[in-house]
Amino acid sequence: MHEPLFEYIEAKSELKLTDEERLLIKSKFQPKRLRKRQYFLQEGDVSKYVAFIVKGSARMFSVDDKGHEHIIRFGLESWWLNDAESFISLTPSRYNIEMLEDSELLIISVADAYELRDKSRLFDLTIKAMDKQASMATQRRIHAAISMTGEERYDELVNTYPQFLQRFPQNMIASYLGLSPETLSRIRKNLMSK
Amino acid sequence: MHEPLFEYIEAKSELKLTDEERLLIKSKFQPKRLRKRQYFLQEGDVSKYVAFIVKGSARMFSVDDKGHEHIIRFGLESWWLNDAESFISLTPSRYNIEMLEDSELLIISVADAYELRDKSRLFDLTIKAMDKQASMATQRRIHAAISMTGEERYDELVNTYPQFLQRFPQNMIASYLGLSPETLSRIRKNLMSK
DNA sequence: CGATTTTTTGAATCATATCAACGTACGTGG
DNA sequence: CCACGTACGTTGATATGATTCAAAAAATCG
Numbered sequence: 001m002h003e004p005l006f007e008y009i010e011a012k013s014e015l016k017l018t019d020e021e022r023l024l025i026k027s028k029f030q031p032k033r034l035r036k037r038q039y040f041l042q043e044g045d046v047s048k049y050v051a052f053i054v055k056g057s058a059r060m061f062s063v064d065d066k067g068h069e070h071i072i073r074f075g076l077e078s079w080w081l082n083d084a085e086s087f088i089s090l091t092p093s094r095y096n097i098e099m100l101e102d103s104e105l106l107i108i109s110v111a112d113a114y115e116l117r118d119k120s121r122l123f124d125l126t127i128k129a130m131d132k133q134a135s136m137a138t139q140r141r142i143h144a145a146i147s148m149t150g151e152e153r154y155d156e157l158v159n160t161y162p163q164f165l166q167r168f169p170q171n172m173i174a175s176y177l178g179l180s181p182e183t184l185s186r187i188r189k190n191l192m193s194k
Numbered sequence: 195m196h197e198p199l200f201e202y203i204e205a206k207s208e209l210k211l212t213d214e215e216r217l218l219i220k221s222k223f224q225p226k227r228l229r230k231r232q233y234f235l236q237e238g239d240v241s242k243y244v245a246f247i248v249k250g251s252a253r254m255f256s257v258d259d260k261g262h263e264h265i266i267r268f269g270l271e272s273w274w275l276n277d278a279e280s281f282i283s284l285t286p287s288r289y290n291i292e293m294l295e296d297s298e299l300l301i302i303s304v305a306d307a308y309e310l311r312d313k314s315r316l317f318d319l320t321i322k323a324m325d326k327q328a329s330m331a332t333q334r335r336i337h338a339a340i341s342m343t344g345e346e347r348y349d350e351l352v353n354t355y356p357q358f359l360q361r362f363p364q365n366m367i368a369s370y371l372g373l374s375p376e377t378l379s380r381i382r383k384n385l386m387s388k
Numbered sequence: 389c390g391a392t393t394t395t396t397t398g399a400a401t402c403a404t405a406t407c408a409a410c411g412t413a414c415g416t417g418g
Numbered sequence: 419c420c421a422c423g424t425a426c427g428t429t430g431a432t433a434t435g436a437t438t439c440a441a442a443a444a445a446t447c448g
Binding site: 140145 | 258262278330337369
């Protein structure tokens with residue numbers, strides 16, 4: 001069950017885990033199964049855990065006054081789930097995290113995550129690598145959101161995350177891109193004829 | 195010259211620097227002065243340095259095919275400057291970083307930054323705290339960009355970063371919000387009459 | 389298979405961009 | 419210190435991209 005996490009850590013840190021370190025990490029990460037449509041985090045709750053996705057997928061989204069959902073980000077195998085804002089400041093979350101497929105997670109509490117970063121150099125390096133990658137990805141996304149048309153943003157998504165198209169329904173892709181489902185449908189129709 | 199950086203590190207890490215650590219940090223960060231309109235990073239260059247802003251301000255922006263500029267983020271005192279994407283992957287940057295006021299920076303190379311994180315626990319804690327804060331801020335910004343109208347985004351900026359209105363011209367605020375200068379002008383006019 | 393969800397299409401409407409013109413503020417060299 | 423040039427902000431008219439609402443078609447699920 002923990003094997004994919006170990007592989008992830010060794011890949012990110014570019015180092016090999018000792019048996020001792022494996023045991024330590026295993027002791028802090030609890031397996032958790034969530035079925036499709038179950039929530040990992042609900043709006044108003046405080047995000048006390050981070051999850052590593054072993055298998056499955058999820059979306060983090062907010063709901064506005066009009067009841068429209070906006071997808072902040074998706075999660076797939078080897079990605080992490082949590083609301084940075086709530087997790088860090090320990091305030092109630094404005095977001096929901098819902099599983100989109102039957103999933104297997106490995107969860108760790110805030111306190112244990114800090115402790116583990118202190119005790120395991122590899123784990124610490126892994127989180128640093130993840131932070132860097134995340135900051136790159138969010139910088140790109142902000143750039144796309146403020147400077148591109150819907151069609152350009154869809155184009156970039158097709159190139160950057162082609163898996164999304166296989167795994168997620170089109171109306172969720174639209175929400176992720178900040179478009180209405182109808183608009184994305186029309187954009188795709190348009191691209192067909194080119 | 196390095197005093198503001200020391201204060202920043204002690205505030206973020208919630209610990210006190212030793213004299214030894216101060217010397218080490220001082221030896222890695224070079225002072226650099228840039229005047230208004232000078233560039234810290236130009237599109238096409240690789241971002242090899244990170245800068246801590248002691249005094250002054252800057253903007254990071256891209257230029258699209260039509261020659262329009264899009265501001266990804268601003269920098270002010272105690273903020274950091276670099277292009278995450280270029281810095282991390284050592285690829286030529288798609289962005290420019292230009293000083294908006296005569297500024298004093300403390301710059302550190304990629305290699306030295308890694309080394310310093312290894313050698314100074316306080317510096318490492320500081321960067322971790324900064325990463326967390328940055329991930330919170332970018333999550334908020336993405337949420338705003340994909341789910342809010344121009345007026346709502348301006349409103350949020352007024353509440354979150356009121357300093358921006360004092361320090362930066364309105365057309366740059368518009369660019370940061372992903373709006374044309376004309377649209378922001380009209381939004382402000384609208385808000386006046388409420 | 390029927391029921392529900394997702395996608396598509398059309399028409400009307402809204403938000404924002406674009407282009408052009410004008411007024412104002414600003415800083416820079418003479 | 420003034421005058422000029424450049425940058426900035428506002429306003430109006432028009433164009434465009436995207437949303438909304440409604441309905442039908444297609445896909446998916448139990």
